[in-house]
Amino acid sequence: MLPVHVSPPPRRQNGPRVARHSRRTPAHRDPTHRDGGPGRDGGRPNNRRRLSQNFLADPGTARWVVRLAEVTADDLVVEVGPGEGAITRFLAPAARRVIAHELDPRLAERLADRYRDPAKGVRVVHGDFIRSRPPREPFSVVGNIPYSRTSDIVRWCLEAPMLTSAVLVTQLEYARKRTGAYGRWSLVTVLTWPWWSWRLAGRVDRNRFRPVPRVDAGVLVLGRRSEPLVPVGRRAQYRRVVELGFGGVGGSLSASLSREFPAGRVVDALRSAGVDTGAPVGLVRPDQWVEVFLALSGPGRTGSRRGRRG
Template sequence: MSRKRSYPHARETRTASTRKRLSQNFLTDPAVARSIVRDSGVGPDDLVLEVGPGDGMITRHLLPVAGHVLAYEKDRHYVERLRRRYAGEERLRCFHADFRDVREPSEAFAVVANAPFSITTDIVRWCLGARNLTSATLVTQIEFARKHSGDFGRWTKLAVSSWPETTLELGRRIGRGRFHPVPQVDAAVLHLERRDEPLLPRRSMGEYRRLVELGFTGVGGSLPASLRRAYPSGVVGRACARAGIARDEPVGFVDPERWLTLFRVLP
């Protein structure tokens, strides 16, 4: 007897292909979603931008605590679904849009998101470049969160460049089994918090970032070697000694506080 072959339903095929294309890994645990919102610290006076709400697992926990929520979703299916579900909720607006193309609000706002893993770096850069951002609470791949918060004992150029104005801290770990489809790795929360008082004057930030760019060129295999491309050897040696930077120290091992010392002592 021949066995009848089973084919996937067209809707299932479409959903699977769309999730893969849009890097969709939806959070399935309400307790985790609730803890993410709680850890974000948003309150009734806050405007919150949510990136990639999907089926609304985080949205449903944001609405009871936030003032207003603007949700940006690339998948039209979920945009329409959320609009129907919250048709009478004036504090939520859901947009069919790529968050990377969104113009920041003219008022203070926070970001809370289970960010699509494939565009996490773009989302972090968007947040760091938004002048009115107060904080961002982002679910990312765990390696990404650890790398950009210094948890590996190494620091990225992105983290060092933004440190005078914004802290980047590692939050709770989230097991891969809390998502659907299940991703290949665990996730973690990365917290960005805008400093009330920057560690450097705003007028100095361009010069500071040019120094960081120079240091991360990787020339010579160490931070001091890279700096000697623009400064005399003796000046670099004295500045690095003041900052506690070894002569052969790789740039990734230099934490942001030593970068700030280096910037302040270099002529």
């Protein structure tokens, strides 16, 4: 296992050692993310707003989150934003090892003090989670994450080669949009669907957090597929087709794809996937996207219009 990239850990007098991320470690960045957006704290201009901290105050919810992660005694778990340790309390006895990343220095120190005994199997790292390097062995991610950092954290998870699953407590609206709860599907979900499943496991009432945020939370579950729906070697080709579909201006998926593929082939591909030829892009389910892609690019198919030019 490659350890998280840290500088020499500081020591407080007569206190626990807390690992700290190196500032030189590159961050995973989401160009659509805005740091100044509303956090979980209802707009109070204080340190909690800067860190977007809302602590899970209900043990039953924390236990449920860990149960969703299906942690076993053989598992390595990376926890994002443990805060006061509400979820850590249930992760520690269930997992082989827990690496807990906490941005708030005071909370990191307190948690390290609580788990100073190596036998408890918890290592506390003070620093920004998205600046950490993922483990080089199979691991899962669990966390009550800051709403303002959701895009960055999800991207980190999707890019981690050895991640098997992630259970994230995040803003309910985000989880709904990513899992098609409104009948519409986002680009990021469709792009990753052949390799990752997305599921909204449930809703968490805002009153189970302290301080109480302005909105309810949702538990988002990401799972790496044991058998990809599209071969990894065709990832770039799949991405190009999906981006072509989402890149149309106010039209149907058929119109978007017909800019590059012959119209007859597009109609046949949509019909084979059960998609109406006039369906807007956002209403096409991720599993239908996979069928459309395979129909357009399967064995025996000729290339796109662009590919035949010249």
